[in-house]
Amino acid sequence: MTEDLMTIREMCETYDVTPRTLRFYEAKELLFPIREGQKRLFTKSDRARLKLILRGKRFGFSLEEIRQLLDLYHVGDQQLTQISRTYEIACERLEDMEARREELTQAIDDLKEQLRWGEKVIASMKQDKKAAE
Amino acid sequence: MTEDLMTIREMCETYDVTPRTLRFYEAKELLFPIREGQKRLFTKSDRARLKLILRGKRFGFSLEEIRQLLDLYHVGDQQLTQISRTYEIACERLEDMEARREELTQAIDDLKEQLRWGEKVIASMKQDKKAAE
DNA sequence: CGTTCACATTACGTGAACGTCATCTACGTG
DNA sequence: CACGTAGATGACGTTCACGTAATGTGAACG
Known part of the structure; x- marks a missing residue:
């Protein structure tokens, strides 16, 4: 079931975000989903990052600030x-x-x-x- | 000195914001400075509100959300x-x-x-x- | 009296964080 | 094979929260 990899749709449902948002975060280098063909597959690491992103947002951090924070965990x-x-x-x-x-x-x-x-x-x-x- | 009324410049220096910001907040009905001629004079109440606004911002509230919160204090x-x-x-x-x-x-x-x-x-x-x- | 401030208004510009739309591709299904 | 479904890629649009001129005004000063 949870094969450690999730499609974009699964991610959206799990974390209540849009595909656009996930692609946007990837473009901003906040997430690094792997590619299977041209499809994105989100790893456990991506999910941990996304949680931190959403949390950061709730506290008024900009995505850039969040990106720097994420580096602290990587x-x-x-x-x-x-x-x-x-x-x-x-x-x-x-x-x-x-x-x-x-x-x-x-x-x-x-x-x-x-x-x-x-x-x-x-x-x-x-x-x-x-x-x- | 502190005659309970402050000019826009004094406000800016005290709270480290720009005039534009204060006028913007007034336009958004977050502040209600009184007018002397066409000049704005900020009251104690405005200052209390501004503090709450700045605090709200630090926690990621939108100005609209903050406006609603301010109503709770009024x-x-x-x-x-x-x-x-x-x-x-x-x-x-x-x-x-x-x-x-x-x-x-x-x-x-x-x-x-x-x-x-x-x-x-x-x-x-x-x-x-x-x-x- | 002209000039300098300090403040005003009006209006267009900007960066962040996505939304939305058009178009394309790959894949499974009847 | 046609077709629907899921996802991808631009590219333009939008909202928020101001920034940034351009221009006007009233009091004060030399």
């Missing part, structure tokens, strides 16, 4: 200096993400506060309505 | 049903954000894992290098 047989550089970038990214989570937590707290206020407003309005009857 | 003298509806939407948004934070936490953990792996690779490569000397 780490082929490069030079030590290259890997070290990649490692540094990854550390910075990690800090970014942690800062982001802080901010998100802040935003959540703010909204919660706002909701408590909203509850009070609603409650008092219900009171007024009753009193008016 | 809550004028509406009907009870309106406020209740707004309240419900806010609750849903809150759940979205909490889910997002979960996902972000997952992403952070993934990247940390990857970094540990990177450290090992670097260490072993340094060993190889030494051995080759």
